[in-house]
Amino acid sequence: MLRISVFGAGSVGCYIGGCLAATGTSVTLIGRERILSGIAKHGLTVTDYLGRNQHAAAGSLRLSTDPQAMADADLVLVTVKSAATPQAAQALKSVLRPRVPVISFQNGIYNAESLSEVLAHNPVLAGMVPFNVIDRGDGVFHQGSEGVLEVQNDQLLGGVDKQFARAGLPLIHHANMKEVQWGKLLLNLNNPINALSGLPIRDQLSQRDYRRCIALAIAEALSVLKAAGIRPARVTPLPPSWLPTMMDIPDWMFARLARGLLAIDPLARSSMSQDLQAGRRTEIDWINGEVVRLAQKVGADQSSCGTPVNSALINLIRQAEAGGRQDWTGSELLLQLRAAKNNR
Ligand SMILES: NC(=O)c1ccc[n+]([C@@H]2O[C@H](COP(=O)([O-])OP(=O)(O)OC[C@H]3O[C@@H](n4cnc5c(N)ncnc54)[C@H](OP(=O)(O)O)[C@@H]3O)[C@@H](O)[C@H]2O)c1
Incomplete structure (x- = not known):
């Protein structure tokens, strides 16, 4: 099973990471102390407008403010805001093993390209999060509207698909993510x-x-x-x-x-x-x-x-x-x- 790291554990990162962790995926969250301390204390709970209510105990997650914690990642999800993408790219470059894929689950048009320019040895795929996520505090993240994650079609996604589907987050593949x-x-x-x-x-x-x-x-x-x-x-x-x-x-x-x-x-x-x-x-x-x-x-x-x-x-x-x-x-x-x- 793939070990998945989330770089930028905020609303989107903790929600996706929480859904994956609650269904048995090994998840590392890299983020700020103010977010991680709540998760360390209360665990990570993900809820949604349809009644999802899943919990990953703090002990089942790896939580760190240090990018080194994603050194063994098989897949990295980037979920920082767009202004932080260049810094994220540098952090990933210093840590990731070659060929480990990266998915940018960010809004905007060129975040995946910004990452790719720096990460010469890692494939970077554009993703899209259609739903809204609310940070309710105390390690609770809530999907507040409908939608299914979308991602650039790539053969790398075979195993990734299964893990996301098991987490209740199926991935729609697209040949043209720009559209x-x-x-x-x-x-x-x-x-x-x-x-x-x-x-x-x-x-x-x-x-x-x-x-x-x-x-x-x-x-x-x-x-x-x-x-x-x-x-x-x-x-x-x-x-x-x-x-x-x-x-x-x-x-x-x-x-x-x-x-x-x-x-x-x-x-x-x-x-x-x-x-x-x-x-x-x-x-x-x-x-x-x-x-x-x-x-x-x-x-x-x-x-x-x-x-x-x-x-x-x-x-x-x-x-x-x-x-x-x-x-x-x-x-x-x-x-x-x-x-x-x-x-x-
Ligand atoms: N929230 C939503 O409902 C939603 C829905 C769809 C798409 N999106 C998109 O998804 C992306 C992420 O949004 P979000 O709302 O999840 O953002 P967010 O809540 O601000 O989460 C990003 C987190 O990453 C942290 N971070 C930034 N640089 C870091 C670094 N170098 N090391 C460790 N942590 C770092 C940020 O901390 P600081 O604030 O201290 O920098 C923040 O806690 C954006 O492009 C957004 O437009 C959001």
Whole structure:
């Protein structure tokens, strides 16, 4: 059986690591003392919105702040935030045996490439986590919404598949993960809107003005992707091109038609919201920033490729990171974004 190490034991890393450990996989968690001490005291419990409730005793896990602890790993899952990827790559480079595969379970588009550039002797596969995870404290990590993990198709995944399936985390394989990552990024365009609302995702999504903000950001990104010849994969029941229309429908209709999107833990917030509240750097440059960079690559002079809405969201998040507002009402935010769009 493969020994699996998780580098960056936070919400996603502890949830995936906990599901694997609870079903008998040897798991090493590399992370910060503030997270690991809770697990050392209480063990690691994973729960989900469907009733999963599994526990791995602290003694069954290896917990360390030192990357050396993953020296014997047969597979490494990288689950740090995007800003920490270069540092993670250096840590892995100094420790991993050659040919040990690495899966990046991170948002954004180029984290796997950033790892690969440094890890010349290790295959790096892109992965995608579609669901939300909440750190409930005391070693409890909760999957708050639906979705199945996706990963770059590769022959290396034979044994990995079995271990993940046994842990109740089947892996969907994809030949073209870029399309999947862009499909996920379109949904992540809600992260800054959720963070600026100061509300849990479910409350925020229930309000049409916030959804209209999402629609503006997604519609803009879809134009840029079209100009770049990229077809984002469908990661919700709806095709990506329908998302702006879906976001714009009245609240009563949205509550009926988007039950899946609203079937989320009532307290769940985007990880960007959690970062802002904790005073940490957000992933805005790796989410909305990717839309702006792609537009620049495609050609800023093409009229279809302006990104005033996503640029405005980046500015508002930067202001919030510096202590600015995080309590925008839907109508206030919509006014800002529409003004940005009309003034371009
Ligand atoms: N949370 C979600 O619901 C969710 C869902 C889907 C996808 N994602 C994506 O998954 C990725 C991970 O997100 P997350 O929410 O799990 O992040 P997270 O909770 O912040 O976990 C990452 C952990 O790694 C630690 N870390 C960073 N550098 C480290 C190092 N050199 N050594 C040891 N530990 C280190 C961080 O500590 P510091 O904070 O001290 O740096 C943090 O505790 C992101 O790309 C995110 O966008 C998240």
